[in-house]
Amino acid sequence: MRSIVFLTIWIVLSSTLFANGMLISDPYNERYCSLVKCRVDINIDGYTAITKSGMNFINQTGLVNRPVFVFPLQNNQTVNQIKWKLNGIWHQADITSSPLLAIAPNEEPIGLNIEHHAGKTPFVYTIPVNLANGAEIYIEVLYSQWIECQNNIFTYQYPSDCTYLNYSPLDSLNINLQVVEPRTITHINTTGLGIVTPVINNNQASCSVSLNNFIQNTDFTFQVQLAMNAQNISSFSSFFSPSYIPDNLGSGFFMLNVEPETNGAVIPKVITFMIDHGPNMNSETLSQTKSAVINMINNLNQDDYFNIIDFSVVAGMFSSSPLPNTETYRNLAINYINALQSGIYSFFSGAFDVAISQYNNPDLSKLNIIILITADLPNSGITDPIALANHINYTINETQSNLHLFCFGINPDVNIQLLSAITNPNHGQAFFLDNNEVSSFISDYYLKINNPKILNPQLLIPDYVQNLTEIYPNPLPYLSFGQPLLISGRYQTPQNIDMELSGMAFNLPVSYNFQADLSQQENNQYSFLKKKWAKMKVDNLFNQYYLLDPESSEAMGIKYQISELCSLYGIYSEFATYTVDNNDQTNNLPSVTHNIKILGNYPNPFNTSTTIKYQINSKQNELVEIKIFNIKGQFVKKILQHKMNASDYQVEWKGQDENGTKVSNGVYLFQIKKGNELATKKILFIK
Numbered sequence: 031m032r033s034i035v036f037l038t039i040w041i042v043l044s045s046t047l048f049a050n051g052m053l054i055s056d057p058y059n060e061r062y063c064s065l066v067k068c069r070v071d072i073n074i075d076g077y078t079a080i081t082k083s084g085m086n087f088i089n090q091t092g093l094v095n096r097p098v099f100v101f102p103l104q105n106n107q108t109v110n111q112i113k114w115k116l117n118g119i120w121h122q123a124d125i126t127s128s129p130l131l132a133i134a135p136n137e138e139p140i141g142l143n144i145e146h147h148a149g150k151t152p153f154v155y156t157i158p159v160n161l162a163n164g165a166e167i168y169i170e171v172l173y174s175q176w177i178e179c180q181n182n183i184f185t186y187q188y189p190s191d192c193t194y195l196n197y198s199p200l201d202s203l204n205i206n207l208q209v210v211e212p213r214t215i216t217h218i219n220t221t222g223l224g225i226v227t228p229v230i231n232n233n234q235a236s237c238s239v240s241l242n243n244f245i246q247n248t249d250f251t252f253q254v255q256l257a258m259n260a261q262n263i264s265s266f267s268s269f270f271s272p273s274y275i276p277d278n279l280g281s282g283f284f285m286l287n288v289e290p291e292t293n294g295a296v297i298p299k300v301i302t303f304m305i306d307h308g309p310n311m312n313s314e315t316l317s318q319t320k321s322a323v324i325n326m327i328n329n330l331n332q333d334d335y336f337n338i339i340d341f342s343v344v345a346g347m348f349s350s351s352p353l354p355n356t357e358t359y360r361n362l363a364i365n366y367i368n369a370l371q372s373g374i375y376s377f378f379s380g381a382f383d384v385a386i387s388q389y390n391n392p393d394l395s396k397l398n399i400i401i402l403i404t405a406d407l408p409n410s411g412i413t414d415p416i417a418l419a420n421h422i423n424y425t426i427n428e429t430q431s432n433l434h435l436f437c438f439g440i441n442p443d444v445n446i447q448l449l450s451a452i453t454n455p456n457h458g459q460a461f462f463l464d465n466n467e468v469s470s471f472i473s474d475y476y477l478k479i480n481n482p483k484i485l486n487p488q489l490l491i492p493d494y495v496q497n498l499t500e501i502y503p504n505p506l507p508y509l510s511f512g513q514p515l516l517i518s519g520r521y522q523t524p525q526n527i528d529m530e531l532s533g534m535a536f537n538l539p540v541s542y543n544f545q546a547d548l549s550q551q552e553n554n555q556y557s558f559l560k561k562k563w564a565k566m567k568v569d570n571l572f573n574q575y576y577l578l579d580p581e582s583s584e585a586m587g588i589k590y591q592i593s594e595l596c597s598l599y600g601i602y603s604e605f606a607t608y609t610v611d612n613n614d615q616t617n618n619l620p621s622v623t624h625n626i627k628i629l630g631n632y633p634n635p636f637n638t639s640t641t642i643k644y645q646i647n648s649k650q651n652e653l654v655e656i657k658i659f660n661i662k663g664q665f666v667k668k669i670l671q672h673k674m675n676a677s678d679y680q681v682e683w684k685g686q687d688e689n690g691t692k693v694s695n696g697v698y699l700f701q702i703k704k705g706n707e708l709a710t711k712k713i714l715f716i717k
Contacts, residue, residue: 109171263288268552380410438472492529523548
């Protein structure tokens with residue numbers, strides 16, 4: 031599924047779940063060590079989870095080499111530590127960041143089963159010793175993650191489904207769970223582990239499971255039910271060592287978790303469902319669309335109003351104005367939906383004119399929403415995407431209804447730029463789905479927005495606070511019952527800050543005052559904050575990218591920023607690029623160390639010159655070389671070659687090659703080499 035979320039941003043989700051680690055000897059021919067035992071220790075404190083996964087592997091591949099350890103991660107998980115025991119001796123890796131690493135350095139495709147099992151954002155580490163055939167090695171990974179609580183329930187999942195790999199049953203699987211929550215724990219459900227009896231004591235819970243001959247074809251989960259809560263805003267922060275931060279935006283990362291109260295009234299909605307039944311709506315897609323809309327209608331709240339606008343050759347309507355949510359009107363609406371058939375046109379502009387006219391005299395005490403489901407390009411009325419987007423946005427703006435527009439595009443034929451351009455300025459979100467997930471995804475997502483509590487939220491920060499930057503999402507979506515709002519940002523100076531979250535409820539202003547602790551300590555429990563922030567920034571950049579001509583210099587610059595963020599912070603997007611683990615013996619590049627650090631360059635992208643700041647930490651007065659390469663690794667220019675002591679430096683590159691000729695548009699590599707040490711950074715040049 032392709033999705034654009036938080037105001038039209040891309041996210042890639044997969045129905046394939048991640049699973050236990052792999053120790054790979056030959057990724058091309060799918061030769062990997064046997065996993066024989068696994069122990070998982072889970073500690074959940076609040077909504078942060080620390081998982082320690084210990085795995086015993088035996089090398090039965092017949093190969094003797096330095097195997098690659100691959101541990102599948104999701105975008106919200108960060109590895110804090112990896113260590114291994116071989117021949118009775120413990121070893122520990124030095125992990126300063128979690129870049130997006132390739133499983134193998136060559137361009138030859140790796141085995142499909144390994145690729146599927148690894149997922150999009152695996153942690154990759156090459157064990158720096160040869161593993162003898164028949165040898166057993168114990169590898170232990172410690173990783174942290176944030177677990178969102180929705181409708182007073184949070185779910186921890188440890189996918190142990192190794193269907194893609196030819197693993198034998200585990201000799202033993204041991205699981206220990208410890209939970210401490212600020213709220214009372216009322217119940218814990220488990221799946222995939224047989225009969226489990228957790229011990230619950232108010233806000234604490236625990237359970238242990240030991241299984242033998244465990245067949246790795248299922249995932250196990252813990253679903254924790256919490257007591258209802260009042261409005262709550264909690265802060266999480268960590269001030270990391272600069273050597274652990276791949277940019278120069280500051281060492282502090284913070285996140286706010288805003289939980290709307292789970293009782294009290296919700297804001298009524300006036301909601302219009304727009305159904306495209308044009309030429310690309312085949313019988314299966316149209317059937318799923320009908321099912322999704324019917325499900326949403328059946329889940330309307332008591333005080334909601336609704337209507338249906340359908341379009342193909344012409345724009346039709348269920349009612350001339352929104353109707354109250356009664357059983358009679360719901361049944362009539364369902365009959366209307368079931369009678370729709372595919373047509374030969376897609377009259378976007380006419381349908382939106384009718385839908386938007388529903389809000390010409392808006393009741394601002396209610397939340398006004400349009401939900402569009404489409405599989406087509408406009409081929410009737412206004413068909414030019416830019417002209418159509420301008421028309422829709424202008425018409426919505428004229429109503430002054432504070433309208434929220436959500437779009438669900440099906441099939442690759444829908445126009446991403448069009449749906450992005452109409453959702454972004456209208457407080458909405460756009461999602462792009464495959465045919466087989468239309469009904470389930472839309473129905474599930476609707477439950478997240480169905481119970482609004484606070485509209486137009488804003489985070490207010492005192493004027494004296496100058497060092498909070500890069501705060502996302504921007505703007506903030508409305509708060510809904512049972513759905514937390516996460517806000518992430520960066521800081522440079524640790525301090526306690528008084529903040530205010532304000533908004534509107536029932537056409538009246540509401541506000542909540544709270545204090546955020548911007549810690550001066552490094553807290554490994556919160557190491558996931560780096561990935562969480564980077565993911566939100568990437569979402570925001572996609573927000574901008576899909577409003578531009580993809581061939582424009584501005585779009586190219588944003589695309590580069592997305593690629594760089596994904597690579598540096600180990601998150602996946604369609605623009606992510608993978609680097610190679612320098613511990614891999616097949617890679618002949620010098621090893622990366624902490625004696626050289628590139629602090630960043632400004633401006634980036636650039637079109638005349640850029641200044642690159644870097645740091646030499648070694649006290650030895652050694653020769654330092656700085657060179658520019660193109661993205662293919664071809665030499666472009668030598669910037670300098672001098673002996674340098676430990677200090678901070680900067681150097682300028684004017685976008686020229688060795689002959690003084692301006693280089694072509696594109697990505698270039700800025701490389702610093704000192705002895706056997708190497709640091710590299712991407713730079714984007716746009717004329």
